[in-house]
Amino acid sequence: MWRIFFALTYILKMGYTENELAKDLENQEYKFGFVTNIASDKAPKGLNEDIIRFISAKKNEPEWLLEHRLKAFAIWKKMTEPSWAHVKYAKPDFQDITYYSAPKQSKKYESWDDVDPEMKETMAKLGISLEEQQRLTGTNIAVDFVMDSVSVATSFKAKLAELGIIFCSFSEAVQEYPDLVKKHMGTVIPVTDNYYAALNSAVFTDGSFCYIPKGVRCPMELSTYFRINEGGTGQFERTLVIADEGSYVSYLEGCTAPQRDENQLHAAVVELIAMDNAEIKYSTVQNWYPGDKEGKGGIFNFVTKRGICEKHAKIAWTQVETGSAVTWKYPSCILKGDYSIGEFYSVAVTNNFQQADTGTKMIHLGKHTKSTIISKGISAGKSQNSYRGLVQIHKNAEHARNFSQCDSLLMTDECGAHTFPYIECKNSTAKIEHEATTSKIGEDQIFYCLQRGISEEKAISLIVNGYCKEVLNQLPMEFAVEAQKLLAISLEGSVG
Amino acid sequence: MITINNLHASIDGKEILSGLSLEVKPGEVHAIMGPNGAGKSTLASVLAGREEYQVTSGSVNFDGKDLLDMSTEDRAREGLFLAFQYPVEIPGVSNVNFLRTALNEIREYKGQKSISAKDFMAMVREKSSVVELDPKLASRSVNVGFSGGEKKRNEIFQMAMLEPKLAILDETDSGLDIDALRIVANGVNTLKSKENATIVITHYQRLLDYIVPDFVHVLYNGRIVKSGTKELALELEEKGYDWIKAEIDAQ
Numbered sequence: 001m002w003r004i005f006f007a008l009t010y011i012l013k014m015g016y017t018e019n020e021l022a023k024d025l026e027n028q029e030y031k032f033g034f035v036t037n038i039a040s041d042k043a044p045k046g047l048n049e050d051i052i053r054f055i056s057a058k059k060n061e062p063e064w065l066l067e068h069r070l071k072a073f074a075i076w077k078k079m080t081e082p083s084w085a086h087v088k089y090a091k092p093d094f095q096d097i098t099y100y101s102a103p104k105q106s107k108k109y110e111s112w113d114d115v116d117p118e119m120k121e122t123m124a125k126l127g128i129s130l131e132e133q134q135r136l137t138g139t140n141i142a143v144d145f146v147m148d149s150v151s152v153a154t155s156f157k158a159k160l161a162e163l164g165i166i167f168c169s170f171s172e173a174v175q176e177y178p179d180l181v182k183k184h185m186g187t188v189i190p191v192t193d194n195y196y197a198a199l200n201s202a203v204f205t206d207g208s209f210c211y212i213p214k215g216v217r218c219p220m221e222l223s224t225y226f227r228i229n230e231g232g233t234g235q236f237e238r239t240l241v242i243a244d245e246g247s248y249v250s251y252l253e254g255c256t257a258p259q260r261d262e263n264q265l266h267a268a269v270v271e272l273i274a275m276d277n278a279e280i281k282y283s284t285v286q287n288w289y290p291g292d293k294e295g296k297g298g299i300f301n302f303v304t305k306r307g308i309c310e311k312h313a314k315i316a317w318t319q320v321e322t323g324s325a326v327t328w329k330y331p332s333c334i335l336k337g338d339y340s341i342g343e344f345y346s347v348a349v350t351n352n353f354q355q356a357d358t359g360t361k362m363i364h365l366g367k368h369t370k371s372t373i374i375s376k377g378i379s380a381g382k383s384q385n386s387y388r389g390l391v392q393i394h395k396n397a398e399h400a401r402n403f404s405q406c407d408s409l410l411m412t413d414e415c416g417a418h419t420f421p422y423i424e425c426k427n428s429t430a431k432i433e434h435e436a437t438t439s440k441i442g443e444d445q446i447f448y449c450l451q452r453g454i455s456e457e458k459a460i461s462l463i464v465n466g467y468c469k470e471v472l473n474q475l476p477m478e479f480a481v482e483a484q485k486l487l488a489i490s491l492e493g494s495v496g
Numbered sequence: 497m498i499t500i501n502n503l504h505a506s507i508d509g510k511e512i513l514s515g516l517s518l519e520v521k522p523g524e525v526h527a528i529m530g531p532n533g534a535g536k537s538t539l540a541s542v543l544a545g546r547e548e549y550q551v552t553s554g555s556v557n558f559d560g561k562d563l564l565d566m567s568t569e570d571r572a573r574e575g576l577f578l579a580f581q582y583p584v585e586i587p588g589v590s591n592v593n594f595l596r597t598a599l600n601e602i603r604e605y606k607g608q609k610s611i612s613a614k615d616f617m618a619m620v621r622e623k624s625s626v627v628e629l630d631p632k633l634a635s636r637s638v639n640v641g642f643s644g645g646e647k648k649r650n651e652i653f654q655m656a657m658l659e660p661k662l663a664i665l666d667e668t669d670s671g672l673d674i675d676a677l678r679i680v681a682n683g684v685n686t687l688k689s690k691e692n693a694t695i696v697i698t699h700y701q702r703l704l705d706y707i708v709p710d711f712v713h714v715l716y717n718g719r720i721v722k723s724g725t726k727e728l729a730l731e732l733e734e735k736g737y738d739w740i741k742a743e744i745d746a747q
Binding site: 442444445447448449450451452453454455456458462463465466467468469470 | 547569658
């Protein structure tokens with residue numbers, strides 16, 4: 001282990017004798033590849049002002065929101081797609097994407113009993129049927145399920161309402177709480193922020209909205225599952241979480257997509273606002289379809305996630321990323337208030353031809369602000385896995401502290417692990433630490449396990465889960481169990 | 497228990513074991529001694545099934561089965577245990593999780609049911625006392641942050657948990673102070689029975705004061721060149737290996 005205080009890049013290719021392991025990893029299949037056969041109500045392909053008006057009209061939006069969309073569209077048209085990420089892909093044809101696809105439903109579901117059996121089956125395949133949620137959690141998770149573009153079912157709303165907590169689809173929030181939406185939307189991630197954030201601002205269809213009132217501790221984990229179902233649709237969801245002064249919320253987001261040959265685009269925007277003394281825990285398990293073993297198909301996951309912390313506030317991002325063909329994602333914290341805290345815990349697994357360029361930005365503006373970054377990359381197959389992070393200490397951020405740890409685990413000799421840590425410090429009282437390690441999965445460790453009677457498959461599962469433990473420990477229990485299963489599916493499940 | 501017949505093994509094309517033969521019966525303790533580079537650790541690795549070594553000829557019969565035909569994990573499941581000279585660290589994996597996984601895989605192989613959490617923890621408490629291992633270490637990551645002595649004691653603790661038929665201790669005494677040595681030896685002696693057997697690989701006679709062997713073998717140039725009782729170990733301690741080397745090289 002060594003410490004560095006400057007930006008660096010290292011690319012490592014290591015010899016790995018366990019070719020069998022590599023081969024097995026290549027052949028693993030995506031478990032969530034199925035298409036639900038529900039008639040959907042969708043917009044014609046293509047992107048222009050009419051499509052945006054169509055989406056806005058479909059959603060019965062107020063005039064200001066349509067204007068917001070059109071303004072974003074105008075800005076987006078002048079922007080060019082960024083190319084700095086360490087990923088290569090064919091640029092999506094934005095005229096060949098369907099921007100609105102809603103499952104055809106005559107009514108909005110009030111309870112899960114009313115949900116279409118086929119949709120229920122989809123959820124069962126995803127392992128998130130309400131029954132299971134109830135069994136696993138003692139009915140302690142509220143789920144907002146987003147299938148393609150419309151939120152089809154929201155549960156536990158009544159219970160939350162008693163506490164004044166708002167948890168609903170974004171569209172519903174626009175109708176019911178327009179002032180809250182108008183006041184906060186785009187304040188953390190302005191439409192001009194970047195290419196995909198601008199695109200999302202123009203064409204977003206749905207997402208989740210959450211508001212925790214002053215001093216309220218949300219008694220359950222709030223959970224949203226995203227899933228791209230319709231072929232050729234982009235999913236542009238928009239999430240806004242507002243934790244008012246002294247409140248607390250833990251928010252879970254899970255993603256899967258059916259298996260398709262063409263690349264599908266997912267460009268989400270997530271904004272978190274933690275007011276004075278508030279705390280938001282935001283956990284993601286992302287398992288979008290990664291493409292097949294030749295690198296065909298899969299989701300392009302270009303996501304902008306950012307939170308702002310006021311005084312003594314705290315935002316913790318935890319992510320387990322196992323899917324997508326290309327991932328481009330940097331959940332970040334703006335530590336605006338004095339004594340605010342930002343945390344980022346990440347496990348990113350890439351296999352076959354997957355590419356991930358992910359990390360975080362910690363922007364220290366306030367005094368005594370503190371940030372922690374723990375990133376665990378696992379590369380297998382021919383994949384490329386990059387950590388990209390920015391720690392920025394502004395000149396008024398007295399006594400700011402950062403600790404970063406970036407570890408990479410290589411499974412084959414054809415994959416790559418890259419680290420791009422940027423550090424910008426304008427205050428001499430700051431304390432910044434960066435640790436990085438790169439290791440190959442140890443043959444000695446595997447042999448040790450085998451000698452104790454443990455199969456190679458289980459050995460790798462043990463070792464990989466152990467390697468990720470610091471991050472997995474940050475996840476709520478039931479999510480951690482799912483994440484472990486996902487790691488097993490993504491890596492060691494097919495080793496034998 | 498185990499019958500090794502004319503075993504030849506090499507690594508990277510270099511022969512290390514050159515016609516080694518050895519028979520160990522249930523209830524016996526055999527000590528294997530020899531100078532550096534004689535092939536002692538290679539023997540342990542080959543028997544355990546480390547892939548880097550190629551067996552070029554010879555046979556090994558383990559309790560009626562062809563050992564060399566079995567995978568590494570099946571050898572372990574059949575009851576062969578290797579106490580490592582350098583126990584491996586597995587960060588983030590607790591000792592108990594590791595052992596429970598191992599124990600259940602062995603039980604599954606034998607067609608037995610998984611052990612319950614309650615029974616398992618009772619077993620951990622009982623067995624950790626055999627090697628005076630701080631029960632706290634059982635919940636720590638496998639060998640991470642353990643002292644040299646704790647790592648070796650942990651090996652014997654694992655052996656106690658997995659109850660092997662044949663245990664091979666590969667220089668378990670190296671790096672141990674006298675108290676740790678006594679604790680480890682006590683552990684091995686406690687676990688000894690009429691049904692199991694132990695092969696102790698060591699450089700020094702010292703360990704054999706605590707684990708008294710039935711037979712002592714001298715390994716040199718990849719073969720067993722001399723066998724005797726525990727008195728042979730004392731003689732080696734006194735005279736070193738040179739007289740044996742001279743005897744063999746003269747032949």
